[in-house]
Amino acid sequence: MSPKTVETTTAPAAGELPEHVLKFIEQTRLLPHPESYLIAVLQMLQKHFGYLPAKSLDTVSQLMQIPSAKVTGVATFYHFFTFVPKGKHTISVCLGTACYVKGAGILVDRLKEMLGVEVGAASKDGLFTLEVARCVGACALAPVVIVDDKVYANVKPDELVKILSKYGYKPK
Amino acid sequence: MPTTPLAQVLKMRHEAISRLFDAKFKAITRITVGSATCENAAGANPVYDRFVHLFGQNKKPGVALGRVGCAGRCDLEPVVTVISKGKIPVKYVKMTPAKVDKVFESHVLGGKVVEEYTMEHVAGLRQFKKIVSVCHGAGCIKKNLGVEKAFQDAITELGLGDSVAVTRSACQGLCERGPVAFVYPDSTVYQKVTPEIAKKIVEKHLHGGKPIAEHTWSGKRLANRFLPIYGNVQFFGKQLRLTLRNCGVIDPENLDEYLAVQGYEALGHVLTNMSQKEVIDAVTKSGLRGRGGGGYPAGRKWQIAYDQKSDQKYFICNADEGDPGAFMDRSTIEGDPHTILEGLMIGGYAIGADKGFVYIRAEYPMAIQRLEKAIADARAAGLLGKNILGSKFNFDIELRLGAGAFVCGEETALLASIEGSRGMPHPRPPYPTVSGLWGKPTCINNVETLANVPVVIIDGPAWFSSIGTPKSKGTKVFSLAGKVNNTGLIEVPMGTTLREVVYDVGGGIKGGKNFKAVQTGGPAGGCLPESTLDTPVDYDSLAAAGSIMGSGGMIVMDEDSCMVDVARFFLEFTQDESCGKCTPCREGTKRMLEMLERITAGKGKEGDVEKLLRLADTVRKASLCGLGQAAPNPVISTITHFRDEYDAHIREKKCPAGVCAALVTYTIIADKCVGCTACARKCPVQCISGAPKKVHVINQDACIKCGQCLLACKFDAVLRK
Numbered sequence: 001m002s003p004k005t006v007e008t009t010t011a012p013a014a015g016e017l018p019e020h021v022l023k024f025i026e027q028t029r030l031l032p033h034p035e036s037y038l039i040a041v042l043q044m045l046q047k048h049f050g051y052l053p054a055k056s057l058d059t060v061s062q063l064m065q066i067p068s069a070k071v072t073g074v075a076t077f078y079h080f081f082t083f084v085p086k087g088k089h090t091i092s093v094c095l096g097t098a099c100y101v102k103g104a105g106i107l108v109d110r111l112k113e114m115l116g117v118e119v120g121a122a123s124k125d126g127l128f129t130l131e132v133a134r135c136v137g138a139c140a141l142a143p144v145v146i147v148d149d150k151v152y153a154n155v156k157p158d159e160l161v162k163i164l165s166k167y168g169y170k171p172k
Numbered sequence: 173m174p175t176t177p178l179a180q181v182l183k184m185r186h187e188a189i190s191r192l193f194d195a196k197f198k199a200i201t202r203i204t205v206g207s208a209t210c211e212n213a214a215g216a217n218p219v220y221d222r223f224v225h226l227f228g229q230n231k232k233p234g235v236a237l238g239r240v241g242c243a244g245r246c247d248l249e250p251v252v253t254v255i256s257k258g259k260i261p262v263k264y265v266k267m268t269p270a271k272v273d274k275v276f277e278s279h280v281l282g283g284k285v286v287e288e289y290t291m292e293h294v295a296g297l298r299q300f301k302k303i304v305s306v307c308h309g310a311g312c313i314k315k316n317l318g319v320e321k322a323f324q325d326a327i328t329e330l331g332l333g334d335s336v337a338v339t340r341s342a343c344q345g346l347c348e349r350g351p352v353a354f355v356y357p358d359s360t361v362y363q364k365v366t367p368e369i370a371k372k373i374v375e376k377h378l379h380g381g382k383p384i385a386e387h388t389w390s391g392k393r394l395a396n397r398f399l400p401i402y403g404n405v406q407f408f409g410k411q412l413r414l415t416l417r418n419c420g421v422i423d424p425e426n427l428d429e430y431l432a433v434q435g436y437e438a439l440g441h442v443l444t445n446m447s448q449k450e451v452i453d454a455v456t457k458s459g460l461r462g463r464g465g466g467g468y469p470a471g472r473k474w475q476i477a478y479d480q481k482s483d484q485k486y487f488i489c490n491a492d493e494g495d496p497g498a499f500m501d502r503s504t505i506e507g508d509p510h511t512i513l514e515g516l517m518i519g520g521y522a523i524g525a526d527k528g529f530v531y532i533r534a535e536y537p538m539a540i541q542r543l544e545k546a547i548a549d550a551r552a553a554g555l556l557g558k559n560i561l562g563s564k565f566n567f568d569i570e571l572r573l574g575a576g577a578f579v580c581g582e583e584t585a586l587l588a589s590i591e592g593s594r595g596m597p598h599p600r601p602p603y604p605t606v607s608g609l610w611g612k613p614t615c616i617n618n619v620e621t622l623a624n625v626p627v628v629i630i631d632g633p634a635w636f637s638s639i640g641t642p643k644s645k646g647t648k649v650f651s652l653a654g655k656v657n658n659t660g661l662i663e664v665p666m667g668t669t670l671r672e673v674v675y676d677v678g679g680g681i682k683g684g685k686n687f688k689a690v691q692t693g694g695p696a697g698g699c700l701p702e703s704t705l706d707t708p709v710d711y712d713s714l715a716a717a718g719s720i721m722g723s724g725g726m727i728v729m730d731e732d733s734c735m736v737d738v739a740r741f742f743l744e745f746t747q748d749e750s751c752g753k754c755t756p757c758r759e760g761t762k763r764m765l766e767m768l769e770r771i772t773a774g775k776g777k778e779g780d781v782e783k784l785l786r787l788a789d790t791v792r793k794a795s796l797c798g799l800g801q802a803a804p805n806p807v808i809s810t811i812t813h814f815r816d817e818y819d820a821h822i823r824e825k826k827c828p829a830g831v832c833a834a835l836v837t838y839t840i841i842a843d844k845c846v847g848c849t850a851c852a853r854k855c856p857v858q859c860i861s862g863a864p865k866k867v868h869v870i871n872q873d874a875c876i877k878c879g880q881c882l883l884a885c886k887f888d889a890v891l892r893k
Contacts, residue, residue: 033610038592039575043534070593077594077751079576080534096496097691097727098653100741106879113856134576134745136535137499138210139653139727140246140660151213157883 016059018048025063035066042075050086079134087122087129089167091115092146096135099143103157107143108132110157114164114171127168177561181431181440184553188428200234202255203280206420208242208506209538210499214249215268222269223252226276235280241507243420244408244661246653248291253420254279260303260357263291295658295679301335302378305354306365309343310667311638316351322367323353326374336378342410342672343665345639349389363389393631410677412639413663414647415463415623419507424542427549430510436555438629439514442521443563446629451522452478455625458633459645464490464581464618465693465722466798467644467711470625473615476605477523480613485525488609488616489516490586491532491539494578495694496745498725500649501619503661505532505539508623509546513569515622517560518629520567523615528569531586534576543571578695578749582797583616585751596751597797618723620649640666644710654691654727655682664709671705674728685730689813693722695742695749696802698809699735718809720802734831735814736821740768742806746799757800760791764807772832776822781811830892833877837893840881842867844889851881851890 017025021044028034028041041064045056052075061068075081093099093108108119111130115123122129138144141153145163152163161171205220223237245251248265252275255261262285264275271289278284285299292299304327306320307313323338346352349363353370360383362373369387377383413419422429430436442451456471477485489512493501505512516528532540547569550556558566572590579585580595587609589595608614624646628636637645644666650673653659657679664673670690674680681687689699698719700707707717714721729738747761767784770776788804795801811818820826827835840851840860847865852858859875862868870881882890 033591036590036592039589040573043573043575066592073594074592077577077596078574081575097694097725097741098497098659100496101654101727101729101733101738109878134494134535134578135496135498136209137493137502137651138213138246139497139499139651140249141210141213142653144213151209153213 016053016056017045017063021045021048022063025060028064035064038064038066038071038074039078042071042081046081051082051084054083082120084120085122088127089148090129090131090146091164092131092133092136094134094136094138094142094144094146095132096137096139096142098135098139102142104143106157107145107155107160110160114160114169128164176440177443177563178437178440178445180561181436185431185434185437188431192428192432200257201236201280202253203235203237204240204253204255204420205237206242206249206251206253207239207424208503209536210246211242211249211251212538214266216250218269219250219252219267219272222272223276226272230276230281232280238423239425240421241419241424242503242661243507244416244503245291245658246660247658248294251291258357260300264289265291265294300337302337302358303356304336304338304373304378305341305356306338307342307344307346307350307352307354308340309347309350309665311343311347312350312352316365318367319351319353319365319370322370323374326371327378330374330379332374332378336374340410342412342668343639344412345393345635345665346389347638352389355383358383361389362387393635410672411663412647412665414627415504415511415620415649416507416661416663417627418511419504419661422508424507424509425545427510427546427553430508434630435510435626436514438626439517439521439555440561441629442518443561443565448478448522448524451518451629454633455522455628456633458628458636459640459643460621460624460628460636461644461711462618463620463624463648463723465696465720467721470617470621473605473617474519474522476603477525477613477615480606482613484527484610484612485523486609486612486614487516487520487523487525487528488586488590488614489528489530489619489622490581490583490616491530491536491619492574492581492586493533493536493619493723494581494749495696495723495725497651497653497691497727498694498723499651500661500724502536502539503651504619504623504649505536506542509539509542510550511623511626512543512619513546513550513556515617515625516569517556517567518625519615519617519622521565523613525615526566526568528567529572529590529609530569531572531574531580531590534573540571540573547571577751578745579751579797579799582799585797586616587614594751596753597799599796620724641708641710641713643712648709648721648724650709650724650726652678652726652728655685655730655733656680656728657682666710667708669706669708670700673709673726674705678728681728681730683730685732687728688731688733689729689735689738691719691727691729691738691806692725693720693802693805694725695745696720696798696805697722697725698805699729699738699813700809701813704813718805718812720805732829732831734772734827734829735810735817736768736772737827737829737831739806739810740765740772743768743803746803750799750803754794754796754800756791756794757796757803760787760795761800761803763787764791764804768807771818771821772827773834774821774825774832776818778822780822781815781818785811833879836877837872838870838875838877838879838881839891839893840868840870841889841891844887846887846889848887850884850886854880854884856880 028037057071061071117123145152145155250267252264252267278286351365353362353365452474460470461467491501574580577595580589582597585595585597604614647663649663662677691699704717707713711721743765747765750757752758788807792804820828830836845867852860859871
């Protein structure tokens with residue numbers, strides 16, 4: 001289908017997407033293989049919302065002229081995308097080999113206990129989401145814990161309370 | 173206007189150098205601060221800012237400040253290097269803003285090195301005024317009988333032992349001139365050294381201060397150029413840096429610095445003097461094999477893509493470095509992004525592609541940002557786009573980001589991901605070189621492979637193929653991590669043994685513990701025990717030993733690592749990353765993981781190991797892509813080499829390394845317990861009893877094996893077994 005047949009500005013669902021994403025989709029229409037930018041669009045949305053709201057996926061499907069099934073298929077395939085809102089801060093424990101052999105598994109267990117959540121979920125107060133990361137490539141600093149964009153190196157289990165306190169964590 | 177692309181590059185270099193000259197290269201002292209993902213995590217930014225601040229206050233002529241990529245000593249970051257003319261570079265490690273103040277005042281302003289912050293001091297090595305490094309590559313070692321000893325003897329004789337050290341180096345690719353010896357910091361290269369010449373070098377050069385011209389080699393090669401700048405000869409001398417030649421030396425965000433070190437000269441040369449066929453022949457002749465793990469000859473791949481008739485071809489750089497424990501590609505891109513672009517352009521020219529992609533993990537924000545800048549700078553300088561350097565060659569590069577799927581490192585899955593689909597592999601043939609991106613012929617090479625291409629062109633395929641083993645040419649970059657003293661990024665000639673990597677470059681096992689295994693090749697590789705440590709690092713030898721070269725992750729494990737748990741860890745990874753398209757991988761990895769989980773939980777049954785091996789064989793043979801075919805490798809290799817650990821888990825319900833939580837017990841050693849109550853207070857289930865100042869006891873029935881007591885005890889009284 002020719003991309004020109006899609007009305008962008010008047011489509012009511014378009015309001016679900018932030019302006020810069022709409023603009024990006026618009027630009028891709030002029031490029032060869034516009035559908036190949038689907039992952040890039042989803043990444044922008046995830047960055048904007050912190051997760052992928054279901055409605056926004058429908059809008060992407062319409063605007064990019066990609067079947068909804070495929071958009072969902074792609075979004076669910078890649079680990080990077082989530083469908084539930086995140087906590088204010090994201091704690092990511094690297095579970096790469098180097099971190100693992102240096103005790104990252106213990107850090108995950110401790111964090112689960114501290115926050116009362118399973119991996120992938122947000123704490124009840126909405127402050128933290130606990131995640132585990134594939135290797136972040138900082139193996140020499142293992143084990144590493146990443147809170148938002150800040151990397152904490154050589155983390156020991158006992159240091160977790162101190163680290164999280166900086167982000168408003170209150171020990172039980 | 174220069175007439176040829178090469179002349180144009182040379183002109184650009186000339187201009188770049190003149191722009192840099194006053195600022196950088198004319199400087200008597202250069203201070204560089206490491207800047208990469210890991211450096212910054214270790215605190216490099218405040219260190220750099222502090223230098224900027226101090227320079228603002230004290231103008232010091234002849235001193236330049238700059239940022240460089242990762243030089244490879246990750247465990248000691250942030251690293252600050254002070255390079256003064258005629259002196260061995262001083263590397264300050266684990267720097268903080270407070271230490272910067274002291275270094276600035278004492279060293280930069282006062283000329284006095286702050287010994288206690290140097291890499292040598294931290295590593296327990298001595299600082300020497302001069303270092304003689306005798307090549308121990310295969311070519312030299314056959315002929316250098318007695319040379320090392322002659323150096324030693326002469327040095328002792330003249331009483332220079334306190335100021336001159338003798339070390340060994342890895343092959344530096346000067347085999348035809350061997351035996352060679354290097355003298356630092358003068359960066360003098362002596363060729364065809366005999367014991368007699370060695371004696372003369374000590375007398376005239378090391379003692380008298382005058383190099384002996386008739387025995388020196390004055391040629392220039394990309395690989396040898398920065399030897400004096402790397403510093404810390406004990407660590408870097410055993411390496412040969414081709415891929416990483418500029419990492420930690422130039423500012424990765426400055427095109428001028430890349431141009432100044434012969435950057436884009438290979439591209440200029442190719443566009444001026446070589447036909448497409450000649451480029452392919454050069455790469456074929458060099459013996460360069462794919463560094464992503466497969467080891468497919470790069471030249472052959474290019475040839476197949478070249479042979480296809482098509483209106484459109486693509487060249488892709490695979491930077492989807494997903495192996496846990498691998499960070500070679502990230503460091504290479506962060507340290508020297510233009511090299512990748514240059515390799516990609518040369519490849520594009522050779523096969524007749526005008527469009528290139530770099531497919532990179534979204535988890536590497538700094539690498540992405542530096543590549544974006546490099547692409548923009550190259551485009552602005554006329555190195556990308558239409559009619560590059562005035563030639564008829566058009567080429568442009570686009571970045572595509574992954575979204576966290578390990579399988580996308582597999583080439584057909586990578587193509588699907590670039591096309592915007594689920595990253596699922598499809599059966600080959602047709603290979604991507606015949607029918608790839610959008611059905612067009614597509615050549616896919618790994619970051620490290622492409623970084624070697626400019627070296628092959630500039631220094632020549634014959635020289636390149638002189639390094640390494642008969643079937644594996646050149647060098648290999650490894651990210652050395654785990655329980656080893658010197659963790660970091662290293663590059664060694666193919667054929668270096670695992671033992672040399674772990675003990676010489678890596679500095680041995682942390683804390684004096686016993687070596688247990690080295691894991692190569694990530695989740696697709698295997699664990700190799702002590703008995704295989706003399707295996708040379710090359711594609712075929714590692715495969716014969718039961719592992720693979722892989723992309724270059726190398727994790728060292730000591731006696732505290734449980735090999736069954738390691739196998740379970742990798743299986744958990746591949747099982748989670750299996751895309752689910754083919755049954756053997758989807759179901760097979762799941763069932764293998766279940767069996768391993770059972771064994772590590774103490775519920776293993778006799779015969780489980782045989783079942784695992786049978787299933788592993790099926791998964792290996794029947795899976796669609798490399799992920800599934802290689803997934804059983806960690807299981808097979810740990811069973812082959814560490815069967816006793818599996819048996820201990822299954823028969824005795826014991827984890828010899830004390831890792832598997834369900835199989836360990838915590839006990840308190842009565843002799844060591846002082847009754848401080850620290851453990852009892854920490855225990856979450858209150859299963860530790862004992863009054864203050866009395867020996868405590870753990871109630872094994874109630875213990876949940878969380879290990880809190882072990883962490884709490886300051887008297888080593890808690891035993892984990």
